[in-house]
Amino acid sequence: MSPxxxxxxxxxxxxxxxxxxxxxxQHHAQAMQRALxxxxxxxxxxxxxxxxxxxxxxxxAMVMAEYLGIxxxxxxxxxxxxxxxxxxxxxxxxxxxxxxCETVLVSYGxxxxxxxxxxxxxxxxxxxxAGVTGPDMYQAPYGLSLVGAYALVAQxxxxxxxxxxxxxxxxxxxxxxxxxxxxxxxxxxxxxxxxVLASRMIADPLHLLDCCVVSDGGGAFVMTTAExxxxxxxxxxxxxxxxxxxxxxxxxxxPDFTRSAAAQAxxxxxxxxxxxxxxxxxxxxxxxxxxxVLTLLEDCGFCAKGEGGAFVAEGHLxxxxxxxxxxxxxxxxxxxxxxxxIFLIIEAVRxxxxxxxxxxxxxxEIALCAGSGGFLSGIGTVLLGKD
Amino acid sequence: xxxxxxxxxxxxxxxxxxxxxxxxARGELLHQRCPACGHRQFYPRAVCxxxxxxxxxxxxxxxxxxxxxxxxxQNGMPPFRDALPYVVxxxxxxxxxxxxxxVTGCDADQVHVGMAVEAYAVExxxxxxxxFWRPGR
Numbered sequence: 001m002s003p004x005x006x007x008x009x010x011x012x013x014x015x016x017x018x019x020x021x022x023x024x025x026q027h028h029a030q031a032m033q034r035a036l037x038x039x040x041x042x043x044x045x046x047x048x049x050x051x052x053x054x055x056x057x058x059x060x061a062m063v064m065a066e067y068l069g070i071x072x073x074x075x076x077x078x079x080x081x082x083x084x085x086x087x088x089x090x091x092x093x094x095x096x097x098x099x100x101c102e103t104v105l106v107s108y109g110x111x112x113x114x115x116x117x118x119x120x121x122x123x124x125x126x127x128x129x130a131g132v133t134g135p136d137m138y139q140a141p142y143g144l145s146l147v148g149a150y151a152l153v154a155q156x157x158x159x160x161x162x163x164x165x166x167x168x169x170x171x172x173x174x175x176x177x178x179x180x181x182x183x184x185x186x187x188x189x190x191x192x193x194x195x196v197l198a199s200r201m202i203a204d205p206l207h208l209l210d211c212c213v214v215s216d217g218g219g220a221f222v223m224t225t226a227e228x229x230x231x232x233x234x235x236x237x238x239x240x241x242x243x244x245x246x247x248x249x250x251x252x253x254x255p256d257f258t259r260s261a262a263a264q265a266x267x268x269x270x271x272x273x274x275x276x277x278x279x280x281x282x283x284x285x286x287x288x289x290x291x292x293v294l295t296l297l298e299d300c301g302f303c304a305k306g307e308g309g310a311f312v313a314e315g316h317l318x319x320x321x322x323x324x325x326x327x328x329x330x331x332x333x334x335x336x337x338x339x340x341x342i343f344l345i346i347e348a349v350r351x352x353x354x355x356x357x358x359x360x361x362x363x364x365e366i367a368l369c370a371g372s373g374g375f376l377s378g379i380g381t382v383l384l385g386k387d
Numbered sequence: 388x389x390x391x392x393x394x395x396x397x398x399x400x401x402x403x404x405x406x407x408x409x410x411x412a413r414g415e416l417l418h419q420r421c422p423a424c425g426h427r428q429f430y431p432r433a434v435c436x437x438x439x440x441x442x443x444x445x446x447x448x449x450x451x452x453x454x455x456x457x458x459x460x461q462n463g464m465p466p467f468r469d470a471l472p473y474v475v476x477x478x479x480x481x482x483x484x485x486x487x488x489x490v491t492g493c494d495a496d497q498v499h500v501g502m503a504v505e506a507y508a509v510e511x512x513x514x515x516x517x518x519f520w521r522p523g524r
Contacts, residue, residue: 131399
């Protein structure tokens with residue numbers, strides 16, 4: 001490892017899944033305190049800051065740097081939706097290599113559930129009866145829900161490749177099994193494929209249990225150089241590759257309803273790392289919906305386009321499988337506070353440190369995180385490795 | 388739906404965007420074509436997304452097929468919560484663009500990928516309309 005190679009040294013989660021005692025800034029504060037305590041660095045050591053949120057009027061990094069008292073030389077508020085934090089790893093890694101800063105805090109927090117309840121997925125786009133502008137003019141009047149947007153992807157995938165509702169359900173079942181091992185997960189009782197198929201239809205072909213939870217929660221992680229990491233508390237986790245891309249923003253503009261930008265981003269991340277999909281031991285994928293995972297699996301190269309259903313049916317993503325998915329219980333069962341991408345990184349680090357408790361994947365050395373923002377719009381992929 | 392009070396989110400087009408909605412009110416469905424490279428696009432914007440030139444308005448025949456769709460069965464926002472279940476689809480036009488829209492005039496369960504549909508206009512204010520879709524040939 002070279003002295004300036006980027007590594008992750010500290011991780012922290014704020015209270016979740018339901019934390020009415022915390023505001024959004026308090027989630028950031030708690031997560032930061034826990035990430036710093038984890039690695040043994042002090043707040044004054046932080047000279048780089050990556051931050052986005054669902055509030056802040058687009059200036060979340062400025063708002064939170066002020067609240068937390070971060071004196072940064074490098075700041076990044078790249079906002080790609082839920083995948084923002086995968087892009088932040090890419091940017092922070094470059095900044096660390098270039099010497100623009102020494103220690104970067106990446107931070108997210110949200111009191112989404114306590115503030116707004118469960119309406120995120122089925123509240124419709126746009127304002128009620130209000131004037132809509134831009135691309136919304138050709139979408140919002142038709143009442144597509146957020147769940148419905150992903151349903152358009154699932155329906156097309158089923159049409160083109162014969163993917164079945166049972167295949168998607170299998171994803172939710174496997175993630176729920178991991179949630180049962182996480183005492184903080186929102187839903188922990190085991191479910192079956194039949195349970196998923198019997199849950200009410202929200203937007204065909206997506207059932208209630210094909211959809212993620214809505215929760216509160218925040219997270220933070222600390223990145224620094226391999227050199228700086230030497231005398232810290234935790235074994236460093238290496239950022240081996242990070243790449244992102246975009247195919248659209250609005251769902252109506254998705255060029256191919258079965259393919260995301262991970263098809264370009266993941267190969268680039270693998271090339272940076274000198275690795276291939278077969279080298280990956282555990283995956284943390286954005287599971288806003290079961291179809292999100294299926295699309296990312298294919299696009300990241302774990303199986304050919306259209307073969308995701310059969311791949312999933314073989315049980316690879318389960319506990320004990322060869323590619324365990326979302327070992328913290330994912331967004332589908334544990335925690336989704338609006339933008340889940342930060343939790344992918346944090347759980348991957350836990351796995352690569354060997355600190356995942358009963359959910360530990362034995363011998364995990366390489367993890368792939370794939371974040372999805374918008375409507376499978378902006379995809380960020382990050383390969384992490386044990387030192 | 389003509390004559391009903393429009394309760395859905397209402398487009399507020401600027402001068403550049405108005406022709407689409409004015410044409411829809413005349414029963415004409417517009418998209419854009421680039422005179423420089425021939426690229427077709429929708430939604431309308433001030434630049435060709437392929438080559439960067441100025442696109443022009445182009446008319447379509449107002450017919451298409453369902454490329455993908457969903458039946459929305461839960462939506463808490465009025466007026467949609469009172470219209471459940473309803474179909475939202477991406478309609479592929481033979482001219483080479485896709486548009487989002489509702490497929491009406493048949494049971495939601497009859498809608499399928501590949502289904503032929505035709506456009507009809509619903510005014511949201513005098514002289515400005517949006518396209519909706521129903522089974523066609």
